[in-house]
Amino acid sequence: xxxxxxxxxxxxxxxxxLQKGQGSNYETVQTQRSNAKDLSxxxxxxxxSGSNKSEPNLTGPFVQxxxxxxxxxxxxxxxxxxxxxxxxRRLKVPLTGITRHLIDRLSAGTGVILExxxxxxxxxxxxxxxxxxxxxxxKPARSRRR
Numbered sequence: 001x002x003x004x005x006x007x008x009x010x011x012x013x014x015x016x017x018l019q020k021g022q023g024s025n026y027e028t029v030q031t032q033r034s035n036a037k038d039l040s041x042x043x044x045x046x047x048x049s050g051s052n053k054s055e056p057n058l059t060g061p062f063v064q065x066x067x068x069x070x071x072x073x074x075x076x077x078x079x080x081x082x083x084x085x086x087x088x089r090r091l092k093v094p095l096t097g098i099t100r101h102l103i104d105r106l107s108a109g110t111g112v113i114l115e116x117x118x119x120x121x122x123x124x125x126x127x128x129x130x131x132x133x134x135x136x137x138x139k140p141a142r143s144r145r146r
Contacts (some may be wrong), residue, residue, distance in 0.1 A: 001103060002113040002143060004042045005072065005093055008119030010034040014127050015082035015130060018043060019073035019090070020061045028075045034080075039120070041074070042113070045095075047103060051069070056103060058095050070095040076127045088127035093118060097137040115141035 007016060017028035018041045032039050046059040058070050065071050071094050077087025098114060106112050116138050120127045 007120035048124040
């Protein structure tokens, strides 16, 4: 299943990237430097049956956290490999709300993925960090990949 995270209006001049792997064994991929326009990250996750039939167990190299509390990290600044920046942050994007019903709806259409949009600038004017709150959830969207 393909997911897309859109970072809305991140502060300019900061690197953002998708974390692949866990703990100290990870790499940052799809790194992009912000120019104050939205940034997007598309990636795939595996879907297994969970203990709760309506909540699938999402897996794969981008997925972090325990079953029932899965999330994806966006690495920011030095965590994304940027040198000479004051920013060393991570943004935690929840995978909550992705239900079996939503996945089944996606399977019916071609070129449809799940997308979430999150604010990328924090109250301090720097990049957002920590867990996205409030979280608007995941919605079906058209894939940009061909």
